Amino acid sequence: MTIAIDTNRVGFETLNITQKAEALGLLAPLSDIPTQNAGAYKETPVDVDGEANQEKLVDVRDFGIASVPYYRSQAHTNPTYGKDIPGAPDVNYVREGTGRLLKQVNEILDKLGLELVVVDGHRSPVTQNILFKAFKEKYFEKVHCGESSRTPENSDTLDEKRRFYDRKASEFALDFCSSAENFDAKNPKTWSIHSTGGAVDVYMRDKNSGKIVDMGEEYFDNPQPATCMGFYEKQQETQLSEQQRGYRDARRVLYNAMTSADFVNFGNECFHFSYQDMYWGCVKGKNAKYGYMQSPKDRSLSLMLGALVDSKTKNV
Numbered sequence: 001m002t003i004a005i006d007t008n009r010v011g012f013e014t015l016n017i018t019q020k021a022e023a024l025g026l027l028a029p030l031s032d033i034p035t036q037n038a039g040a041y042k043e044t045p046v047d048v049d050g051e052a053n054q055e056k057l058v059d060v061r062d063f064g065i066a067s068v069p070y071y072r073s074q075a076h077t078n079p080t081y082g083k084d085i086p087g088a089p090d091v092n093y094v095r096e097g098t099g100r101l102l103k104q105v106n107e108i109l110d111k112l113g114l115e116l117v118v119v120d121g122h123r124s125p126v127t128q129n130i131l132f133k134a135f136k137e138k139y140f141e142k143v144h145c146g147e148s149s150r151t152p153e154n155s156d157t158l159d160e161k162r163r164f165y166d167r168k169a170s171e172f173a174l175d176f177c178s179s180a181e182n183f184d185a186k187n188p189k190t191w192s193i194h195s196t197g198g199a200v201d202v203y204m205r206d207k208n209s210g211k212i213v214d215m216g217e218e219y220f221d222n223p224q225p226a227t228c229m230g231f232y233e234k235q236q237e238t239q240l241s242e243q244q245r246g247y248r249d250a251r252r253v254l255y256n257a258m259t260s261a262d263f264v265n266f267g268n269e270c271f272h273f274s275y276q277d278m279y280w281g282c283v284k285g286k287n288a289k290y291g292y293m294q295s296p297k298d299r300s301l302s303l304m305l306g307a308l309v310d311s312k313t314k315n316v
Contacts, residue, residue: 004212005070005117005219006074008212011214011246012213013243013246015213017112017113021252021253025256026108026257028252030251030255034266037174038179038192041193041278041279045281046191046287046290047289048291052290053293057094057293059091060092060121063102065115067091067117068092068117069088070201071088071089071131072084072085072089078221080138081131087127089123089295092118092122093296094197095198095276101263102116102202102261108260109253110207113208114207116203117203118200119202119271120201122196122197122293123195124195125192128179128195132178135223136169136173139168143165143168145165176269178192178193185292188288188291193278193279196292199279200272200274201272203254213250214250215247215254215270216246216247216248217231227270228267232251233251235248263280266279275290276290277289
């Protein structure tokens with residue numbers, strides 16, 4: 001059965017699990033939500049020679065976690081992208097330690113008839129840059145110099161305006177997505193957390209209906225204030241509709257369940273959580289345990305290309 005992340009949703013308030021969630025302590029109000037953007041963690045030291053960094057990348061499904069390769073299969077209906085991302089992973093890989101903790105979270109959510117769905121885990125620097133540029137493009141569109149406005153007549157003027165706004169576009173993008181523009185496999189300060197296997201984007205699914213529990217951000221990777229974890233938390237109870245209270249409570253359940261398993265939330269995105277990567281280290285004031293690692297498929301492709309180059313070189 002296809003899990004439609006953006007279009008097949010159910011309100012938390014309709015599931016009749018509020019009392020159970022409260023009894024489990026999962027509806028505790030959220031406070032001290034991390035607010036650092038995606039550029040804040042680059043200076044976090046990484047224990048590249050540590051034992052944790054030797055852990056393998058594994059398919060989240062090996063831990064019984066539902067998985068959707070969103071960028072590969074559902075991004076074409078997403079307003080931020082408008083197309084599926086070429087080369088995006090068709091398997092959501094995470095580190096072994098990350099997978100074990102996701103399984104632990106699922107054991108908590110199961111008491112509510114819910115389960116996690118991972119929509120993105122490990123991604124390559126190439127995919128990371130495609131996403132970063134898409135977020136920059138959203139800003140360019142906002143200031144009326146997006147590619148959708150380009151014509152043969154205005155091309156030079158448009159390029160000049162894009163250069164003028166480039167820094168602000170990058171700052172906007174960093175609120176939602178890390179850059180890998182200067183990626184160097186040997187330099188931890190250029191690594192993005194989604195290339196470590198410690199970062200995951202997750203939703204909850206109602207196991208009875210199969211629908212995604214709506215968190216009120218409208219769609220995945222929506223670069224708007226409503227995507228921030230604390231958006232509904234900051235509003236007064238009396239000002240929230242029943243549906244909006246459902247959004248808030250869904251976020252509380254996910255946040256409290258994930259943080260109880262030592263994940264940290266990326267505050268600008270209600271669905272993003274990190275474990276032992278650079279963002280996790282930045283928030284906790286510790287060294288990161290997970291550094292950059294190629295996915296099994298990327299590694300196989302690199303080996304194949306390397307062998308092809310060697311073969312051609314020998315035949316010259």
